[in-house]
Amino acid sequence: xxxQSLDPRITRAGIPSEDSRPLEPKEDLDQFETWEVFHQQKRxxxxxxxxxxHAPNAxxxxxxxxxxxxxxxxxxxIWVVRTADILTLNTEDEDIFATNAEKKYRxxxxxxxxxxxxxxxxxxxxxKSEGAA
Amino acid sequence: xxxxxxxxxxPAGQQAADDPELLAAFEARIDRGEKIExxxxxxxxxxxxxIRMIEQHAHSEIIGALPExxxxxxxxxxxxxxxxxxxxxxxxxxxxxxxxxxxxLGKPREAMIDDxxxxxxKYSNVFNYPALTWADTAVIAWLIDxxxxxxxxxxxxxxxxxxxxxxxxxxxxxxxxxxYGYDNVVTLATGTPTQRAMLQEALNRWWGPIMHFHxxxxxxxxxxxxxxxxxxxxxxxxAMRQEFLDTYVPKIxxxxxxVPDPNxxxxxxxxxxxxxxxDWDEFKRVINGDGPxxxxxxxxxxxxxxQGRWVRQALRKPNHAYVAPLS
Amino acid sequence: xxxxxITDLITRLADDALIIAHRNSEWTGLGPMLEEDIAFxxxxxxxxxxxxxxxxxxxxxFGQPDPDTVAFTRNEAQFRCCxxxxxxxxxxxxxxxxxxxxxxxxxxxxxxxxxxxxxxxAQLARKIKGEIKYHLFHAKTWVxxxxxxxxxESHARMQSALNETFPLALGMFEPSEFxxxxxxxxxxxxxxxxxxxxxxxxxxVLEQATLRMxxxxxxxxxxxxxxxxxxxxxxxxxxxxxxxxxxRIDPAAEW
Numbered sequence: 168x169x170x171q172s173l174d175p176r177i178t179r180a181g182i183p184s185e186d187s188r189p190l191e192p193k194e195d196l197d198q199f200e201t202w203e204v205f206h207q208q209k210r211x212x213x214x215x216x217x218x219x220x221h222a223p224n225a226x227x228x229x230x231x232x233x234x235x236x237x238x239x240x241x242x243x244x245i246w247v248v249r250t251a252d253i254l255t256l257n258t259e260d261e262d263i264f265a266t267n268a269e270k271k272y273r274x275x276x277x278x279x280x281x282x283x284x285x286x287x288x289x290x291x292x293x294x295k296s297e298g299a300a
Numbered sequence: 301x302x303x304x305x306x307x308x309x310x311p312a313g314q315q316a317a318d319d320p321e322l323l324a325a326f327e328a329r330i331d332r333g334e335k336i337e338x339x340x341x342x343x344x345x346x347x348x349x350x351i352r353m354i355e356q357h358a359h360s361e362i363i364g365a366l367p368e369x370x371x372x373x374x375x376x377x378x379x380x381x382x383x384x385x386x387x388x389x390x391x392x393x394x395x396x397x398x399x400x401x402x403x404x405l406g407k408p409r410e411a412m413i414d415d416x417x418x419x420x421x422k423y424s425n426v427f428n429y430p431a432l433t434w435a436d437t438a439v440i441a442w443l444i445d446x447x448x449x450x451x452x453x454x455x456x457x458x459x460x461x462x463x464x465x466x467x468x469x470x471x472x473x474x475x476x477x478x479x480y481g482y483d484n485v486v487t488l489a490t491g492t493p494t495q496r497a498m499l500q501e502a503l504n505r506w507w508g509p510i511m512h513f514h515x516x517x518x519x520x521x522x523x524x525x526x527x528x529x530x531x532x533x534x535x536x537x538x539a540m541r542q543e544f545l546d547t548y549v550p551k552i553x554x555x556x557x558x559v560p561d562p563n564x565x566x567x568x569x570x571x572x573x574x575x576x577x578x579d580w581d582e583f584k585r586v587i588n589g590d591g592p593x594x595x596x597x598x599x600x601x602x603x604x605x606x607q608g609r610w611v612r613q614a615l616r617k618p619n620h621a622y623v624a625p626l627s
Numbered sequence: 628x629x630x631x632x633i634t635d636l637i638t639r640l641a642d643d644a645l646i647i648a649h650r651n652s653e654w655t656g657l658g659p660m661l662e663e664d665i666a667f668x669x670x671x672x673x674x675x676x677x678x679x680x681x682x683x684x685x686x687x688x689f690g691q692p693d694p695d696t697v698a699f700t701r702n703e704a705q706f707r708c709c710x711x712x713x714x715x716x717x718x719x720x721x722x723x724x725x726x727x728x729x730x731x732x733x734x735x736x737x738x739x740x741x742x743x744x745x746x747x748x749a750q751l752a753r754k755i756k757g758e759i760k761y762h763l764f765h766a767k768t769w770v771x772x773x774x775x776x777x778x779x780e781s782h783a784r785m786q787s788a789l790n791e792t793f794p795l796a797l798g799m800f801e802p803s804e805f806x807x808x809x810x811x812x813x814x815x816x817x818x819x820x821x822x823x824x825x826x827x828x829x830x831x832v833l834e835q836a837t838l839r840m841x842x843x844x845x846x847x848x849x850x851x852x853x854x855x856x857x858x859x860x861x862x863x864x865x866x867x868x869x870x871x872x873x874x875r876i877d878p879a880a881e882w
Contacts, residue, residue, distance in 0.1 A: 170596055170599060170600075172370070172596060172600075173370050173430055173431065173432065174366070174369060174370035174371075175373060175374075175869055176369070176372070176373060176653050176657070177370075177596070177600055179715070180600075180603055180607075180657075182599050182600065182603045183599075184599075186599060186602075190414070190417055190418055190602070192410075192414050193410035193411075193413060193414055193605075194410070194616075195410070195622060196410075196616050196617075196620055196622055197410045197609075197612055197613075197616070198408070198409045198410050198413075198612070198660065199612070199615070199616065199620070199660075200620045200621070200622070200623065201403075201622070201623050201624065201625050203625070203626055216626075216627070218397060218400060218465075218466075218625075219400050219625035219626065219627075220396065220400070220662050221409065221660070221661075221662065222662060223612075223615035223616065223617065223772070224615070224617075224772070224776070226768050226772065227615070227768060227769075227772060230666060230764065230765050230768050230769075231662035231663065231665075231666055233666070233761060234662075234665050234666035234669045235393055235396060235662055235665055235666075238389075238393075238665070238669050239473065250623045250624075250625060250626055251621060251623045253626060255626065257337065257338075257339040258337040258339060258340055259339045259340055259341065362656075362661070365655070365656035366656060369655060369656040369657075371873070372652060372653070372655055372656075373649065373652070373653060373869050373870060374869060374870065374871075374872045374873050375873070376699070376871075376873040376874035376876075376882035377695045377699065377874060377882045378675060378678075378679040378694055378695055378698065380882055381652075381675060382672055382675050382676060382679075385652055385655060385668055385671065385672045385675070386672055388655050388656055388668070389655060389664075389665050389668045389669055389672070391656075392655075392656060392658075392661055392664045392665050392668070393661075393665050395661055396661040396662060396665065399661070434873045434882075487881055487882065491880050491881060491882075492877055492880045494876065494877060494880075495877070495880060600657070603657075604656075604657040604658070604659075607657070607659070607718070607719070608658065608659025608660060608719065609659075610719075610780055610781065610784065611659040611660070611663075611719055611773070611781070612659060612660060613778065613780075614773055614777030614778045614780060614781030615772060615773070615776065615777055615781075
């Protein structure tokens, strides 16, 4: 006896309706290695990380990435890279990115010359008028 | 598509107590509205609950592909045929995204599929009901997806980064499902008498499972104040059910369809919907394996896994190593 | 205008696309791994779109009924698809090899059609080129992987699927009474030429996949002809009945 389903595909598959075979647990890597996927939405954009997938090698990872991450939305390019090959500094080391306040010298906002130029111009104007007097 | 299954939750058992300082920092981060990322320290119970929840959500997507898949070879007309394929594909795609999110917490996809097939891990109860006619797929695509969207939008505001990211993408695709489903329902509702009757019958069949969808009432489900504080559970079952009824019952009535519950009405004083108590014994029975389609759903998943095994075995390389997804 | 010739050509193309799309869609939700499940189903969905677009050309330009009526109400004798696309899905090796052989032919056909003097056909060919490029990329990658990079079992399954499908695949190029007329009018180069280019396209891929092309075995390779004239395998009519089960409840209704 096989399963008679409402789904004709399932009926055709001929699945035994009483299946007493023990389940065979999946072997390691049954679902393959992990890959990270980056996509570029339009020309001129950075390629951004969009997620991951499982695939047995780079070629198939690329084939799969195209459909899983670019079948619906606009995309002009896609990269895949083996997750194991990525070196990361992660959020648990977030403090490594802490920036101290006194590093103003390397920010645009750390340089406020406008006031000084105005003061200088004022001073010059004053000196000029005093000289003229 | 995913509802709530809090009734099958089991207590954590013995777990090492969390370091109070780390716990305080973790909770402070959540209070500040920041997300938790995979490599952060997190309480063991937080990890366990999230794996359970995301995994069930993923299983629900892959099993959820089956009731609608019932009609994939019979969808009437090009538009419906293509749209149904696109929708079922999306469900499989959602499973893929969600398994990845769960994997970042340390459980490989292999283990999750094993637990699905052995019945150890559950999926949304609603998919243990059959899609008897084409109209059932319309009701599923509209109302079950609507319920799922409420759930998913709520969960997308949770605290775990990878789950939120997956849900953000899923929600975009679900909005197509909802529109597709509604369009399908409206077409049948405004169609021939045969089409209308087919739709009403499907709605009658699905109303029970729909009322079960967001899980048992809050008064009987195990309240875990901690899960709320940790932003794992974002809204109560009752609140989500009320939101669902409030948005969709008027739309159902508007089409001249009836809901098979004589007690369903909105109490204008409280603003709450009142309805007959759903059959929670049935809900429990079905979760525990005794629904109309439980056996078939798992047998089909098992067949698909077994049928595909030679493909996977052929390309597995022994020198590879399993690595969890980055984020 | 070579109306009968053009209608016959487009019907062949459209029927092939519809039937293989339907067959491949049967894997949706049941594929060998999640990622591939999505890819294969998405390809099938593209092909349904191609079929619809082709029927639409017939409808708009050549007075045929609308695409739904054409696809969902004809019986097998009115179909012009080849036998290759009609067969049930088989194992995944069968479906992949069929996908490869069929899509390689599709690539060659549409490449030629880009230059067709039938303007809507040339426009469509240019529009769907990218999709077919991906379909062929997908097919080639799988065939090479399971043929050359897999194990003994995968190689054996792929070879056996190739042996089984090859005569059916040759049936894709069943000569048409209109071949000369179509070529002369610059509409389509004709099946003989397309088959030759197809062989040139698949040979290096099969070699890379370490699969033997049955052609050189000297075995009896009678091409499976008849489909283009309305003679089909036993599999087509039941498939059509299944496909139209809901539609035929009321073909006049909107679904």
